[in-house]
Amino acid sequence: MRATNPILTVEGLLKRYGKTCALAGVDLHVAPGETVVVTGPSGCGKSTLLRCIVRLAEPDAGRITFESRDIVTLPYLELLEVRRKIGFVFQRFNLIARLSALDNVALPLVAAGMAPGEARERARRALERVGLSGAVACRRPGELSGGEAQRVGIARALAPEPVLMLWDEPTASLDPILVGEVLDVMEDLATARDTAMVIVTHEMRFALRAADRLVLLERGAVAEEGRPEEVFANPRSEIGRKYRRLLQL
Numbered sequence: 001m002r003a004t005n006p007i008l009t010v011e012g013l014l015k016r017y018g019k020t021c022a023l024a025g026v027d028l029h030v031a032p033g034e035t036v037v038v039t040g041p042s043g044c045g046k047s048t049l050l051r052c053i054v055r056l057a058e059p060d061a062g063r064i065t066f067e068s069r070d071i072v073t074l075p076y077l078e079l080l081e082v083r084r085k086i087g088f089v090f091q092r093f094n095l096i097a098r099l100s101a102l103d104n105v106a107l108p109l110v111a112a113g114m115a116p117g118e119a120r121e122r123a124r125r126a127l128e129r130v131g132l133s134g135a136v137a138c139r140r141p142g143e144l145s146g147g148e149a150q151r152v153g154i155a156r157a158l159a160p161e162p163v164l165m166l167w168d169e170p171t172a173s174l175d176p177i178l179v180g181e182v183l184d185v186m187e188d189l190a191t192a193r194d195t196a197m198v199i200v201t202h203e204m205r206f207a208l209r210a211a212d213r214l215v216l217l218e219r220g221a222v223a224e225e226g227r228p229e230e231v232f233a234n235p236r237s238e239i240g241r242k243y244r245r246l247l248q249l
């Protein structure tokens with residue numbers, strides 16, 4: 001996967017919260033269909049980076065270009081249009097408790113103007129892609145396991161057919177036994193290469209299996225990046241060596 005002609009470019013991204021410098025000049029390039037795993041210690045700016053890309057957080061300086069559009073200065077209505085092309089999977093599922101899995105996935109499509117019948121059909125296909133079909137699609141979030149609920153969250157992000165998906169620690173709030181089923185779905189999507197992905201996770205074995213590139217963040221800056229197997233074989237930074245040791249446990 002070549003980094004020329006990226007779908008997303010982040011340059012010199014800076015974000016402060018009061019005296020805290022959450023992002024201290026981050027650069028990131030993502031090619032169409034590419035899977036980039038971002039990791040680093042708690043508080044290093046991973047969530048802030050993802051949030052700035054869709055302007056859930058407002059950057060203080062730097063450039064973000066998505067499909068040749070300057071995200072930082074984009075007027076709000078155009079930003080909403082851009083957000084429809086970007087799927088976001090959160091750590092917590094944020095499903096609506098009184099709606100079925102199917103309707104949770106279909107609702108954003110209807111809100112964006114799609115006819116309900118077509119939206120449900122799309123939702124059904126998205127749920128099938130994450131391994132949820134038949135009776136499970138009719139259940140409400142309270143009747144799903146954590147892994148199933150997160151897969152509904154993934155289907156909801158997939159259904160609008162985004163060209164870029166952002167994942168913020170999608171397995172972090174799951175029981176360890178349920179993590180595997182979500183990682184399997186993520187790996188299938190990542191290796192299909194039809195959607196670019198930026199995945200924040202601490203699952204380094206997943207990074208080795210599925211990522212084209214691994215980005216290690218530390219104190220709001222990129223400490224190291226490269227192909228995961230190269231980063232682990234020959235880490236150049238202290239944090240790279242730390243993550244390699246974790247992987248060998």
Ligand SMILES: Nc1ncnc2c1ncn2[C@@H]1O[C@H](COP(=O)(O)OP(=O)(O)O)[C@@H](O)[C@H]1O
Binds near residue numbers: 020048
């Ligand atoms: N809304 C906020 N208000 C104040 N400080 C914040 C806010 N969001 C994040 N921070 C701070 O910015 C830094 C980076 O946070 P975050 O991006 O959430 O890190 P990570 O996701 O890597 O754990 C941390 O020091 C955090 O406390």
Ligand SMILES: [Mg+2]
Binds near residue numbers: 046047048168
């Ligand atoms: Mg975070």
